[in-house]
Amino acid sequence: MARIGYARVSTIDQNLDRQLEQLKDTEKIFKEAASGANKERPQLKTLLDFIREGDIVVVTELERLGRNNKDLTFIMNYIQEKGATLEVLNLPTLRGIEDDNLRRLLNNLILEIYKYQAQAERERIKERQAQGIALAKAQGKYTGRKALFTEDDERLKHAFDLYLSGYSDKDVASMTGINERTFRRYRTKYGISR
Structure with a gap:
């Protein structure tokens, strides 16, 4: 024990x-x-x-x-x-x-x-965060979180190449260190599909 x-x-x-x-x-x-x-x-x-x-x-x-x-x-x-x-x-x-x-x-x-x-408490945190973002947007102070990758980022390009060569989102995530959901979001954003 x-x-x-x-x-x-x-x-x-x-x-x-x-x-x-x-x-x-x-x-x-x-x-x-x-x-x-x-x-x-x-x-x-x-x-x-x-x-x-x-x-x-x-x-x-x-x-x-x-x-x-x-x-x-x-x-x-x-x-x-x-x-x-x-x-x-x-x-x-x-x-x-x-x-x-x-x-x-x-x-x-x-x-x-x-x-x-x-x-x-988790729901209250999310609600307060959403209220703060809405208020900042209304005041023109909120521009959103800075993008992790640009379209010409070498790591992202490598991840796209892996995906296009047949690897799954999960495989690409483990091979590149890019979060799986983040990778899917960037695939959608830049129209990368098989």
Whole structure:
């Protein structure tokens, strides 16, 4: 049985130190900078592959695992299916309850409430972001995010060549390091099709 930590921030500009301090009593910590809205996170996947029966996955807050109710449910069920348990440090502890069934029931109820809260917060963030963008556009201050690639970008040209030679979007993404959705968006933008 091992206590295994998972720490996540949304961007590389953010700092993991607070979470790492709270997870210092774990034997191993998986850490990454990736959006909680995306379930496809390399370190999360590695953590889920790593855990064994009896292990305890420790996170400082439930939102570190994700902000989407469906994804959180999938991740939590996966942890449970592997015979591991989840410990969320900012949730109330139920150690004083001797009846295992009651403790499990209360723990699951608390986690469901927090999953709902995490998703609601994610939706509020998106709503505030959309409002800010709309306001900036109305004031003529918003020009959108700078494009990652121009049409004559060598890396993008190489990705298009790979695609046109028969590779799938997924293959091109793994070979070039360009995100698969981003590549599809640029293919559409520049009319690249087979």
